[in-house]
Amino acid sequence: MENAVALKDALGARFDRLKAGEDGWRELADAGVLGLPFAEAHGGLGLAAREGFAVLELLGERAIALPYLESVLLAGTLLDRAGGDHAASWLPRVAVGEARLAFAWLDDADPARAEREATGWRLGGGKLLVIGAAEADVLILIAQSDEGRAAFLVPHDAVAMKAYPTIDGRRAADILLDHVSLPASARLALTPNDIAQIFDVGAAAVAAEAAAIMARLVTDTRDYCRDREQFGQKVSDFQVVQHRLVDMNIEARRAAAAATLAVDALELAPGPRAKAVSAAKVAVADAARFVGQNAVQLHGGMGMTDALPISALFKRLTVIESEFGGRDEHLARYMALA
Incomplete structure (x- = not known):
């Protein structure tokens, strides 16, 4: 947990200094996280793919659209696991940002x-x-x-x-x-179980990203309601708004807990892993819709514009709902495994 916080802080400082139009991918390369899940022999750090979820959380809560999950944590992890000449040729270049x-x-x-x-x-x-x-x-x-x-x-x-x-x-x-x-x-030297596992890594990853986005939405919406006035008083003073903010916070925390359980289950046997990941994906899909829609509603017209990050965050949550399997698909898988 401490390592994840330190990584997010270090990356956050880098992106704070990033100017408009500059390459965020280059910042990831300079920070050394493009090779995070690769073996040291392939120019990486030899860490588990789940350690890179902290990068996804930072990108998600800042609405930075970079294909870190797909390029590094999924495709890169598969290639690293397969090994051989292809991994030796491509992964060191990926790790330093020379190839994708x-x-x-x-x-x-x-x-x-x-x-x-x-x-x-x-x-x-x-x-x-x-x-x-x-x-x-x-x-x-x-x-x-x-x-x-x-x-x-x-x-x-x-x-x-x-x-x-x-x-x-x-x-x-x-x-x-x-x-x-x-x-x-x-053809890479991978088994069907290797491929099934990487799909669960993807689903758990976007669940963790979504939880980070929802936490940002709760904070931003609370702060906006504290600043905005209507009928001569702060919007946050209205009891119905206070209740709505509390409900948003509860849903965001529930999603975060489910995502954590899914991430912890990634190294388990296929059955328990799949069950935990599907449970998280269902919980995240429900929470994402509730938190996202209420955040936009409480921001009023500003929630539909690009003037605030709320719109970009809501769009990303909407995509995550169906990414690596939608709610109904994961609910069906969970019930089959129960």
């Missing part, structure tokens, strides 16, 4: 599939909403094979993609795999 990875996992209507060829693999189908794909040098792509889900390292220029902005200020792309041929070495 993207994580292509969400299937479109024609799911990504991998078929063996005489000299390697042929990929077909497509992927949706690949965060940071246009800026990435290579993709870590999940496709269905005869042996289950498999992960492949795919060069950026081997696929067709359509890039676009997301509502929460990030950049994404849809990817078309039009008979993409890859060498046998492109």
